[in-house]
Amino acid sequence: MTTTQNDRFLLAHGGGGQLTHQLIHDHILPVLGNNILAKLEDAAKLDLASNSICFTTDSYVVKPLVFNGGDIGKLAVCGTVNDLAVTGSKPVALALSFIIEEGFEFEVFDKILTSIRRAAEENNIAVVTGDTKTVEAGSADKIFINTAGIGIRLAGVDLGIEKIAVGDKIIINGTIADHGMTIISQREGISFESRLKSDCAGLAGLTCELLENTAGIKFMRDPTRGGLAATLNEIAEASGLSIEIDEAVIPVNPTVQAAADMLGFDILNIANEGKFVTVAAPESIDDCLRICRNHPLGKDASVIGRVVETRDMPLVELITRIGGRRIVQMPYGRELPRIC
């Protein structure tokens, strides 16, 4: 029996025997193979340009698996790349583990692999090791991907929340909430889904260019789950400083805003997958904006706020379009669509 006779995963594909062998040789290696992965050793041996590295891990579970602007494979690569990018490193190596539900279609799996390859190529990162496990139908939802990534730290770059000071500015590289609203709308079958597109993208090209060409960058973070609200609250809490942001200059796609309004969501709480927040000294802002705006992933970059003194406790405050003020809280978890 060969895998080509099956169009779906069997439990035996994770059993370490003949079917696992075929899965690796017929599906994975033809798409993702490279000199290191092809050795199929228990661990990848890497010769790195520096022994100062960033190391990260993440897991990806998304429904639907394929969405406008990406799929779980692209998301896994870009998400890991971005975690390495915003810590001031150049991503070089990626590990991938698949947990696959019995019955999952090979056709979809192959598309995900292709998408992983494309994202890895675009981000100059190699998949150097991996693993697959299959679980009984019902024990997982189609496919889960776990990743680990290594990045080489950029020379002379040392980012940290503790470097943030009053007067620093906050930059975002483009429109917010695109990913989260695309996923939610597609999941809920809302009619404007076709006009929404996830921002899923690997940011290392832009972050490396920024960090190598400007001196005043203090800190970066990608506002994924919990959106801009979570990231800014994390920065305020960890730095002990407060943040003010201006609603009128936060870039938002009008369709995203309409979808969020319809469901009663606050776009500040909605996930992004191709955005990063930069905190930088005021004198480096012009350089940051120029570099961002010359890059396809930063053309809508905007200075959205500033770091200010804390009075009682560190707060994130929004100056609204009408000149009012309100506190931006740490989101408390799952957003629920409202009634009318």
Add this chain to the structure above:
Amino acid sequence: MLDRINNARKTIEAVCKKLCRQINIMEVCGTHTVSIFRNGIRSILPKRLRLISGPGCPVCVTDQGYIDTVLHLANRDDCVIATYGDMVRVPGKDGSLETKTKKGNVKLVLSSEDALQLARDNPDKVVVFVAVGFETTAPSTAVVVREAVQQSIDNFCILSGHKLVIPAMGALLSGKNANIDGFLCPGHVSAVIGYGAFGRIVKDFGKRCVVAGFEPIQIMEGLAEICNQLATGKAELKSVYTAVVTESGNTTAQQIIAEYFEAADGSWRGLGVIPQSTLRLKDKYRRFDAMKRFEIVETPSEENPGCKCGDVLCGLIDPPQCCLFGKNCTPQTPIGPCMVSSEGTCAAWFKYGRKKKNNP
């Protein structure tokens, strides 16, 4: 836009100065409440103007007895519950739909049509639609009942928790809080029932009623209109939402409500039983009424004695004055329904205003 907002603000400030007392204005719609918080409107208003968030969020006013009935049905093997998202966290006596039901038995829907489709897709189960909301959602419930009748979809029924706005405002003014100077009336509901319906509140209680949309400019101009009336000693009905709301409303929507529903006495969280304030299916559609189909006997609701949702809804206290607020009762662990919905008064205070006591 900012000019008009500034003009409205100046009017409000001038009236507050002239009257030299606290002005109490209640917004009756949850969407107004959220917009007021989200846009920081309180922060640009004089302190003498107090905005009270009234009984206008459908989740907030749903009493515990109703939730307990939903939970009871959710735990039957033959039922699937179709509900709007923000109902799943509302606590009943022993938990919520999120925590206390069989896996897969509760489906979130965005519309009544989704609920009916669920019935078509699950012919071996009875799909119970948790039909809550005011005059805005009642027509869409009536539409799916009509479809279920026409297409003989017998495994579909509704648990009506629909409520009517005007009787609640009347009850509020007759009982718990007559100290309200005017109402910012709900734009969505008015689009259905027509702004003329609020004439009763003006006539019977001498309260100013101004219908407004949900943009900050419309809210500010609505508040300015109420203040202007106060300054000149008038109490009138007015709409500043003329693009959407007419005096007589949407007669098609009114007709379909009248065809399928009749007014009945019903329980409101915090306000108790209000005569003729809820909608139940007419007897000829009884097979689509979950209460009748499953022979449910209404039980009096038992509310947490510490929960002050009722006083919040009546404008007697602001959420931070409830001893559970922000401590035992948070959006993660809501005790009263006002904390559950994103439109709930307590959730809005928690999210947008908790840390600043005087100027949320």
